[in-house]
Amino acid sequence: DARVTQTPRHKVTEMGQEVTMRCQPILGHNTVFWYRQTMMQGLELLAYFRNRAPLDDSGMPKDRFSAEMPDATLATLKIQPSEPRDSAVYFCASASTGNIQYFGAGTRLSVL
Amino acid sequence: QKEVEQNSGPLSVPEGAIASLNCTYSDRVSQSFFWYRQYSGKSPELIMSIYSNGDKEDGRFTAQLNKASQYVSLLIRDSQPSDSATYLCAVNIVGDSDMRFGAGTRLTVKP
Numbered sequence: 001d002a003r004v005t006q007t008p009r010h011k012v013t014e015m016g017q018e019v020t021m022r023c024q025p026i027l028g029h030n031t032v033f034w035y036r037q038t039m040m041q042g043l044e045l046l047a048y049f050r051n052r053a054p055l056d057d058s059g060m061p062k063d064r065f066s067a068e069m070p071d072a073t074l075a076t077l078k079i080q081p082s083e084p085r086d087s088a089v090y091f092c093a094s095a096s097t098g099n100i101q102y103f104g105a106g107t108r109l110s111v112l
Numbered sequence: 113q114k115e116v117e118q119n120s121g122p123l124s125v126p127e128g129a130i131a132s133l134n135c136t137y138s139d140r141v142s143q144s145f146f147w148y149r150q151y152s153g154k155s156p157e158l159i160m161s162i163y164s165n166g167d168k169e170d171g172r173f174t175a176q177l178n179k180a181s182q183y184v185s186l187l188i189r190d191s192q193p194s195d196s197a198t199y200l201c202a203v204n205i206v207g208d209s210d211m212r213f214g215a216g217t218r219l220t221v222k223p
Contacts, residue, residue, distance in 0.1 A: 091156075102158070104155060
């Protein structure tokens with residue numbers, strides 16, 4: 001079953017807490033993207049990796065967000081400390097080089 | 113100026129009509145163009161890709177690309193209520209690097 005898997009699907013937390021979101025890309029895909037989607041801003045690219053190396057994280061607030069890819073089957077996005085303005089749906093997508101991006105189901109984050 | 117621009121809508125069409133969704137992009141070196149459909153509460157899913165000028169048809173969907181005008185569109189023929197969703201235009205700006213998305217156009221097909 002070739003699909004991008006994201007966990008958790010929903011997360012409710014309090015301001016100041018650490019949040020970790022995980023993504024398992026499609027097997028064989030070498031590029032992983034993290035997006036954030038809100039009603040106001042639409043779909044924003046936060047960061048992406050190719051062959052596990054970060055290529056662009058300019059869309060990510062560096063002071064509280066971090067993205068890593070510890071191995072080819074796992075990408076993580078962490079927020080520490082979380083703030084109410086971080087409430088959004090976070091999507092992971094994966095692709096083969098130069099090809100179409102396939103999206104996971106997303107993590108719906110609510111920071112109270 | 114945003115890199116990829118779409119009319120946010122909402123666009124409302126009656127069932128059976130043709131829905132026309134438009135997208136313009138700013139970077140002339142853009143090479144690949146995509147339309148994603150996103151149902152409410154769901155993730156974007158690819159419905160069309162187009163790489164060269166002209167029309168590309170897939171069932172009820174036709175993508176049209178005009179690189180000289182920096183314009184890409186999606187036509188949905190015989191629109192169905194199940195087509196009601198937000199349609200995201202995406203453009204691959206430079207080679208095989210990241211894809212830029214428009215804000216999306218919300219389409220409603222009324223029975």
